Amino acid sequence: MANSADPAAPARAAIGHTVWPARVAREPVNQPMINAWCDAIGETNPRYRAGFAPAAMLPVWTMRKFTPDPARVEGMAILQPFDAAGYVGVAATNLEQEYLRELRLGERVTEEATLEAVSDEKKTALGSGFFLTILHEFRVDSGEVVGRMRFRILKFRAREMAATARPAVAAAPPGRLRPPVNRDNAFFWEGIAAGRLLVQRCTGCGTLRHPPGPMCPQCQSLEWDTVQSSGRGTLYSFVVAHHPPIPPFEYPLPILLVDMEEGWRLVANAFQIERPALEIGMPLAVEIVEVEPGFRLPFFVRAAGG
Amino acid sequence: MSRFVLGGAAAIAGIGATEFSKQSGRSELRLACEAITAALADAGLRPAEVDGLCTYSLDHNIESEVFRNIGGRELKFFSRVHYGGGAACATVLQAALAVQAGLAEVVVVYRAMNERSEYRFGSGLMPAAHVVTAELVQFGWYMPYGLMTPASWVAMLARRYMHESGATSADFGRVAVTMREHAARNPAAWFHGKPITLAEHQASRPICEPLRLLDCCQESDGAVALVVTSTERARGLRQPPAVIAAAAQGAASDQQQMTSYYRADIARLTEVELVARQLWAQSGLAPADMQTAVIYDHFTPLVLMQLEAYGFCDRGAAPQFVRDGQIGLGGRLPVNTHGGQLGEGYIHGLNGVAEGVRQIRGTSCNPVAAVEHVLVTAGTGVPTSALILGRGTRR
Numbered sequence: 001m002a003n004s005a006d007p008a009a010p011a012r013a014a015i016g017h018t019v020w021p022a023r024v025a026r027e028p029v030n031q032p033m034i035n036a037w038c039d040a041i042g043e044t045n046p047r048y049r050a051g052f053a054p055a056a057m058l059p060v061w062t063m064r065k066f067t068p069d070p071a072r073v074e075g076m077a078i079l080q081p082f083d084a085a086g087y088v089g090v091a092a093t094n095l096e097q098e099y100l101r102e103l104r105l106g107e108r109v110t111e112e113a114t115l116e117a118v119s120d121e122k123k124t125a126l127g128s129g130f131f132l133t134i135l136h137e138f139r140v141d142s143g144e145v146v147g148r149m150r151f152r153i154l155k156f157r158a159r160e161m162a163a164t165a166r167p168a169v170a171a172a173p174p175g176r177l178r179p180p181v182n183r184d185n186a187f188f189w190e191g192i193a194a195g196r197l198l199v200q201r202c203t204g205c206g207t208l209r210h211p212p213g214p215m216c217p218q219c220q221s222l223e224w225d226t227v228q229s230s231g232r233g234t235l236y237s238f239v240v241a242h243h244p245p246i247p248p249f250e251y252p253l254p255i256l257l258v259d260m261e262e263g264w265r266l267v268a269n270a271f272q273i274e275r276p277a278l279e280i281g282m283p284l285a286v287e288i289v290e291v292e293p294g295f296r297l298p299f300f301v302r303a304a305g306g
Numbered sequence: 307m308s309r310f311v312l313g314g315a316a317a318i319a320g321i322g323a324t325e326f327s328k329q330s331g332r333s334e335l336r337l338a339c340e341a342i343t344a345a346l347a348d349a350g351l352r353p354a355e356v357d358g359l360c361t362y363s364l365d366h367n368i369e370s371e372v373f374r375n376i377g378g379r380e381l382k383f384f385s386r387v388h389y390g391g392g393a394a395c396a397t398v399l400q401a402a403l404a405v406q407a408g409l410a411e412v413v414v415v416y417r418a419m420n421e422r423s424e425y426r427f428g429s430g431l432m433p434a435a436h437v438v439t440a441e442l443v444q445f446g447w448y449m450p451y452g453l454m455t456p457a458s459w460v461a462m463l464a465r466r467y468m469h470e471s472g473a474t475s476a477d478f479g480r481v482a483v484t485m486r487e488h489a490a491r492n493p494a495a496w497f498h499g500k501p502i503t504l505a506e507h508q509a510s511r512p513i514c515e516p517l518r519l520l521d522c523c524q525e526s527d528g529a530v531a532l533v534v535t536s537t538e539r540a541r542g543l544r545q546p547p548a549v550i551a552a553a554a555q556g557a558a559s560d561q562q563q564m565t566s567y568y569r570a571d572i573a574r575l576t577e578v579e580l581v582a583r584q585l586w587a588q589s590g591l592a593p594a595d596m597q598t599a600v601i602y603d604h605f606t607p608l609v610l611m612q613l614e615a616y617g618f619c620d621r622g623a624a625p626q627f628v629r630d631g632q633i634g635l636g637g638r639l640p641v642n643t644h645g646g647q648l649g650e651g652y653i654h655g656l657n658g659v660a661e662g663v664r665q666i667r668g669t670s671c672n673p674v675a676a677v678e679h680v681l682v683t684a685g686t687g688v689p690t691s692a693l694i695l696g697r698g699t700r701r
Contacts, residue, residue, distance in 0.1 A: 176451075177450060185443050210568065239515060241452055241455075241458050244428065255451050255453045255458065257567050267451060267565075297450055
């Protein structure tokens, strides 16, 4: 598809034009609708039982049924060139209302919507796209403007789709929670980052310990070094998480507790092991995988012969 | 008679609670005040007589605000216990120690929370941290892998327990069915009038295998408060005292908070075994002396593991004990006659202590005949605690 043309060009040409036919209120300003709105909001001002409508009810009089598919919204043809160019996302970003005066019982409201502005292409956390501002003007039969509303949307190309075409944009999607690192556990995560599975060893008595800590529970020595694990072990226990789903994990999510052959235990996820194959006692091996740019984690894979 | 310093010197003289709901619609502080004043009224004491407060470290209501709101005058003792529901009975122990030591005369234990409507422990979200504490480092061994909820932490123990004992998901289900059966008869229970069948348990969706939805306790809004005073003073108050015959805390070798995965054997609760040994030694009582028990039921498998740790059955025998109906009404040891946290409400176990008191008074909605002693336990998988409540003897 040739889409080198500016996808916003048709929209720019439509600035100042109406985006759909004027909407005339089905009923004039009336007490029953005012009563229902005031009840819902908790508004008790007696003024709204004495001939006046709350100003904030402005868009209520001409409101239409919500249509979730924007392509089917009458008059939104200006969005179609964006869709054709891959900017299929739509997000409402701002809504401003301006009240010039209160409406009175019996007045009939007409709403006219014009395209007021189209931005240059912007990079956002959602993706790259264009902000479109639609100005809604509310008039009464005399032609007097009683209020305005500006509704701003972003037509965007989602980040993932843009990734091949453009450099990564700001705000990474939610990733795995990173382990908090302090002086007691930094060696482990630095080892993983370097592709090595390290276990803490007391230099006083030689005991391996995990999770690591500052003092040896066997001999109270504060001196320690690390040794590299073979990564081999057998499954001691496991769970398969389903709920609640926590981004960015995919569910069902197996999480394993493994007896390492050096005599310590480690928790990690399974990598390419089908859930029914998980069986206590099965042989496993650690593989260190980069799960997000610059972030590696140990995973358990089936051991050779396992 | 006993080496135990308390020796029945302190008692629970009053209990109070709000309703147990999913959305209280009021502040946690207000819930605390409501439950505390209800407990004081139950005991026949005035707020101005309170001189001690104990709660959980996880409670959001600081003692000073609680005290000024209830109209307290002079607060001489306040203390908190960590480890979530593991604190349930330890708060009572703290209160009893303060009373016995003469530091305070009337100590109120409280737990008030809008857990369901405002934060949900089960959501798997970790609070933002500004300091990398040892506690946070501990959870860091699990967070990157998605092992982030209480259900998932417990499921790891449950899987190994199944492997060792032969317990099945249906055995876990029998615990849930029994709790809901008890709750169905308790007008204060969220699940009043709503028993479940084993088939419904087996059909409930997996949360974290091997746990199903109906293996997990509720999440609740509500508050419970208890009034602890000397047994002597309690005898002159409005209600028959529930005497604290024994109370103990425990954390055992290689203990972690919810994830004690590095012990040689994780299919047993060694911290609970430690608490049990202390209770039996302090009181001179044995499991056979308990007519009923309140066993902390955040997750069904840990009810089975506690039955073994307290010696109500041998290791690995709890599934058969439950299959035989022994934890139901009319069984050898009716458990959680209020419906537990699976059925009544989840107030971090303090509602269970209140049920223990009601069994001593004979006012439970599911009264057990001739109750002399009740075991009450606290949250497990964490450093934990427990109590034995009794009628006491006039000396």
